[in-house]
Amino acid sequence: MTDTTSADTTVLVCGAGAMGRQIAMLAALGGYETRLYDVAPEQLDIALDDLRTIMARRVAKQRNTAEEAEAAFARLAVCDDLAEAAADADAVIEAVVERLDVKRELFAKLGELVPEEAVLATNSSSIVSSKLADVVPNPERLCNLHFFNPPLVLTLVELVRGPHTSSSTIERFSAIADRMGRTTVLLEKEIFGFVVNRVLRAIFDEAIALHEAGIASIEDIDTAVTAGLNHPIGPFALLDLTGIDVNYHIKALEAEELGDPAAGPSRTLTELYEAGRLGRKSGQGFYDYRAEGER
Ligand SMILES: NC(=O)c1ccc[n+]([C@@H]2O[C@H](COP(=O)([O-])OP(=O)(O)OC[C@H]3O[C@@H](n4cnc5c(N)ncnc54)[C@H](O)[C@@H]3O)[C@@H](O)[C@H]2O)c1
Structure with a gap:
């Protein structure tokens, strides 16, 4: 593959959900001609409305100028026809639902529709690009590029090299992330959870283990982490915020991926999950949120 790092001008984002729409906005703000594709046309209207609201807020808070926002919207086109959206893409970032079968089908289609030189990345939080490599012709152009939610606010991306990924692909996505x-x-090898979620999960696991061993209360463990490590939020408050169910499923998936039942959900997490105490969204998790504005 030739080095086309500086020549990339057009980015296609597949999936206009919570992540995809903001990733597309970042690409447009970075100066790329950007196509945002979704299989559900109504999602494209919702995404554009949402982006208008978000960008108006960002302009009001002086995070972007009104001119930057307008220029970015002028570079952003939504499209429900994949062949049309993919025809001149230099780079594709996939952010569709977290289902391997859906992603494999999409990447197989992309393999046929994008120019041969285009590079391809998945924003998946748990599916490494190796699981997609066999459906893509020339898998050296495939890798993971993992954004954080919300992408317009959290500046980190994890770029993950698969065994099939070429250095040129890494360089091109690195340049794209830079312009965004x-x-x-850069992760030199694929691993479940990448870096951020592995570190976070280690903190969650230790906090829960300390609590289960009767060492300290959940309030005191949260206080230890906020006041002692300067984290903005303690692990139990964060588990409640992100959702007990989400964390339960991630741990179950981790145990499956690692082939290690011990890596599965802890006793406490399982009890809360089974009791429907899913965190803030259900009113109760590790903490009780039912009294308005209180924890
Ligand atoms: N939400 C997060 O916090 C977060 C963070 C990092 C990464 N991710 C990853 O980003 C991806 C998307 O997550 P999300 O939260 O934006 O999901 P979401 O449910 O908000 O959006 C998914 C979108 O994909 C669309 N879609 C489904 N099948 C499609 C197809 N075949 N072609 C095109 N579009 C299709 C849906 O219509 C929907 O608009 C997932 O892989 C997830 O693991 C999510």
């Missing part, structure tokens, strides 16, 4: 104003960390 993101800070990139």
Whole structure:
């Protein structure tokens, strides 16, 4: 593959959900001609409305100028026809639902529709690009590029090299992330959870283990982490915020991926999950949120 790092001008984002729409906005703000594709046309209207609201807020808070926002919207086109959206893409970032079968089908189609030189990345949080490599012709152009939610606010991306990924692909996505104003960390090997979620999960696991061993209360463990480590939020408050169910499923998936039942959900997490105490969204998790504005 020739080095086309500086020549990339057009980015296609597949999936206009919570992540895809903001990733597309970042690409447009970075100066790329950007196509945002979704299989559900109504999602494209919702995404554009949402982006208008978000960008108006960002302009009001002086995070972007009105001119930057307008220029970015002028570079952003939504499209529900994949062949049309993919025809001149230099780079594709996939952010569709977290289902391997859906992603494999999409990447197989992309393999046929994008120019041969285009590079391809998945924003998946748990599916490494190796699981997609066999459906893509020339898998050296495939890798993971993992954004954080919400992408317009959290500046990190994890760029993950699969065994099939070429250095040129890494360089091109690195340059794209740079122009999107993101800070990139490069993972030289694929691993479940990448870096951020592995570190976070280690903190969650230790906090829960300390609590289960009767060492300290959940309030005191949260206080230890906020006041002692300067984290903005303690692990139990964060588990409640992100959702007990989400964390339960991630741990179950981790145990499956690692082939290690011990890596599965802890006793406490399982009890809360089975009791429907899913965190803030259900009113109760590790903490009780039912009294308005209180924890
Ligand atoms: N939400 C997060 O916090 C977060 C963070 C990092 C990474 N991710 C990853 O980003 C991806 C998307 O997550 P999300 O939260 O934006 O999901 P979402 O449910 O908000 O959006 C998914 C979108 O994909 C569309 N879609 C489904 N099948 C499609 C197809 N075949 N072609 C095109 N579009 C299709 C849906 O219509 C929907 O608009 C997932 O892989 C997820 O693991 C999510």
